[in-house]
Amino acid sequence: MKCADDNALAGSNGNPLAESGSAGVLRIDTDLAIVSLDETAGRLLGEAPEPLLGKRIGDVIDLANLGNLMRGGISFSNQVIKAKTGSIVCDYVPIVDGDRIVGGTLSLIRMLPDDLTNSTDELGEILRSTNSFLNFDHDGIIVVDRKGVVVLVNQSFAKLFDTTPQAMIGKHIRQAYTTTSQPSRMPMVMETGKPEIGVAHYLNGKQVYASIFPLIKEGRVIGCVGKILFSDIREITLIANRLQAAEPQKQQRHTTGAEIHFKYDINSIVGQSRKIVELKETLQRVALKTSNILLRGESGTGKELFAHAIHSASNRRYAPFVSMNCAAIPEHLLESELFGYVEGAFTGAKKGGQLGRFEQAHTGTIFLDEIGDMPLYMQAKMLRLLQERELTPLGSTVSRSVDVRVVAATNSNLEQQVKEGKFREDLYYRLNVVTFAIPPLRERREDIPLLISSFISKFNTEFGLDVQGLDDDAWDIISRYDWPGNIRELRNVIESAFNVVVGPLIRREHLPDQLCRLFPREGIESARVAASGAEEFIRASLGQKDISQIIDDFEKLLIHEAIELSHGNKVHAAHLLGISRQGLYKKLHKHAGDDGCPS
Template sequence: MGFAQQVRDAGFDLGDRDLSTESWLVVLDQRQCIATSNEECFALIGKRPEEIIGRRLGQVVRLGFLHSFIVQGVSFTGQPIWIDGVKHFCDYAPLGRDPHASGGLFTLMRAEQLDVPCLEVPDLLCSMDAGSDLARESLILVNTEGIITMINQPFADVLGICAGEMLGKNVRSAYPNSNPSRLPVVMDTGQAEEAEPHLLNGRHAVVSRYPLFREGKMVGAWGKVLFSDVREISRLAEKFQAYIKLPEKPKKGRRGRGQEFKYDCNSIIGHSKAMKDLKEKLLRIAQRPSNVLLMGESGTGKELCAHAIHAASKRRYAPFVRVNCAAIPDHLLESELFGYAEGAFTGARKGGQVGKFEQADGGTIFLDEISDMPLVMQAKLLRVLQEREVTPLGSTATRSIDMRVVAATNVNLEEKVRDGSFRTDLYYRLNVIALEIPPLRERRDDIYFITKHLIDGFNAEFEMAVQGLDEEAWQLLRNYDFPGNIRELRNAIESAFNMVAGSTIRAADLPLHIRRATGGLVLPCLDGDRQEGLLASIGQKTLQEIMDEMERQLIQASLERVGGNKLNAANVLGISRPGLYKKLHKYNLQ
């Protein structure tokens, strides 16, 4: 029985694919595990079938960035891969339009078998904007001869065919029911063509095309479909007309599988030297695979920095998985991290559950509040970091994982090591790259920029048009230490949005604890005449009489400052509204 028939008997639809080749052929199931393979595969790597069947492809060969392409169902050809120090080339194509339902075919060949000039996919990744989404945007890549070397299913869907059927074809004749591709023209001219109309599969689409250069030399071109039908633009315009009167919400980067980057480095607001240095370090270390330990007080933005590292790394199209070690009960933490097999314990979900480590395979796992992890789990985490393998609860199957670890803490881990509550070996395993996130009080100049950013965000959320803060309110924020850092500042601005009566936030609109903590700025200053009058009364009036007169004048000044609003005056004075009414009656200020 031939290999092709063997694959069909296993339940895979090969269509009209010809599998008669000396190449190494591997059929992957929906989980990217090896379902079957030909004899050439076993000869190449020197392993028996039972040693590789059922294992993930990434456990057999080192895929690097290609792992995330396979996970997302992106078809590619002629990509270099090294096995035992020898360079080979590989192809991949899903066996259907939905790679998560149909599986895929992975082909490995020697250099002399390659009939398509190599154009490495990283050339495309360097050319594309970091916000591009390989899983959802309609993308195609060709080499200098016009051969399609990478295409994803969204692009093929526009043409109404399977991506794997287009791989390796010349783009000049590959589009059915369409105008000829202009990617060869782009390579001839070296000029990009952005947002141009093009007939694709009988529909008028809007596309962009870009040349690809490596070290100043043309190596290919790539294109993407912005709109598969111009009618989408009309529908978008209608939505925009309804939205245009509202402030624009901040844009977000995108990542694979249709998810959005929650943050990237541009999301870190700050122009102080400390923050500029921090952002430079984040971008630098993002390119390395080493573990990172983020240290800083609560609310300084450690998770935001972890997202920024992931978004700027080669793993940005793979998952970012967050684990709060303090929020998960000790008895559940192991099953959350490692996952479990069906029947592992009473109440276990049918079919089991994939753990956080395995979810982060190919991507980044963020272990927040790592200092709160129990010692027993610390030992198990150390083994995962050393072996890069996990075994789900109730299972004997060990699974290899490829993930980057970013951990965070708001306590001094060295002290935890000294008192025995944190393992020394784990500390040094995590503390390969240590970054200290500065607290807000050490970069007070950034308070202005962060506050402006927060105002823009709350204007969009609350559908308001607050312009800013008055000078006294700004002075309160600048003088406050913000022990809760950016999180506390955000809460303060949100509180002010609920109190503000006009387009300017005043001191009285800010939370009471901020006004109280800034000493003399809590209350309006008395003018010179009032102060002189109080000083002149010393020796002529009793202390109680002077205190009463000072309180009366402060109440009067507070009412003047807030335009007679008694609720805001009470907030400025730090007393309740009924308490204010009593004092108004006492001093005959009604």
């Protein structure tokens, strides 16, 4: 196995970065140790190549949060890293052998000028937080330092000028791009310290609408960010028409504090696993239609995040987004919450009545979480609303038309509830037009490093820290845990660690006790030894036994190791093996009396 990894690392793996004549290229293994580098890379890093071989990449350059992405096999581009020679723009692509990640290629593209390096040092944490949205597909974004030199820019912005981010970084804003009728207003924003919101600009002969925000640290302006809001005048026209059409309704309708905007878009869905990529691609297509959508997934998988993303990618994105958890509202209040009520409908009713959530979401999207907990009598009213597109407020006899898209979510087995008479079959079919099955975190483990990197970036800003990642012991625990609470639980664990962490790395002692107890320190070390022993076992068995006997013997080895790691606790052993306790006992019975398999 080691030989295969070495061969994969030795070749370019079809990686175009390896063929680049202008970039320094180095390769790392899965432990982030340098296994090869060229003269250009050594020159950029300020050392001869030979002494760097075998060193961990994090000991040579300051990776910050990028180390988490490299460890997880996540590619990135146009990122700034720090070496002893200065700041370097780099790209990273993982190396794959079959279905395994065996290392990666880091391309050192160019050294930033000294003045820009000093500026990058000064921007520091602000630029690291800016990195989180630089790769948004639809938003053109550019960041300059206090001298007007381009520090960071994303692909969408560069496309406006038929160039690349690499070609723009390091140039003054006047040389990086041209405006046909006016100079850039970014220097003016830095001078005044006041943002400009939604101002028309002419970039490369094209009218766009953009906002410019100053970057302020300790009371000083140290740079600014420009963000393209609209690059097509038709989008502005569409918004104006929607606002004009909604104005009469605005005079008649009054809100009750319900949420009428979306918090997230499709770029907020973090992950590069096959399942998540496919879901995001489907989401973009489905969002533009009008059909109702049913989101299915375990608690904590991010169903509300998907609902926001659907709304933000739809033609209703400038209309209200209203959410409600059906399980959180008392049954006797559910009808008035959803459909509203008129004055005098019941004792304590507000003067003038109140709009329900459906009317608050008129022309927009309503998200109904835990739809499986809706009582049957309300399901009948929901069905009528979906069929007739009208509702009758509580205490009224007059129907009102509503135009709303329904996105429902559940972690229940609706099919079983239909069989048991707890959920209406006709409503089930009305809601289940398009279904998104959101996978649990244990089925998309390759996304964990990217999620953790996102959380670390967020909490660094909130807590005012500079945490760079996790040490090996903490990573072992995180990677082996099954995460029954999914992304919500992972986020809480990282936030908990931020409350006690000291230094740049989250360590084992910073993780919750109940998590650490599942994976004793000596058990983790035994697992590492067992992994190397497994290779020897397979090599020794090949040619001596048939494949069924090898698999059978290996199963016994796994069971033995799991029980050893769990100190005889069969519940924990079954958890480590990813099977039920009953399944473990069946396998123990199967191998009873065999050497090496405890009973």
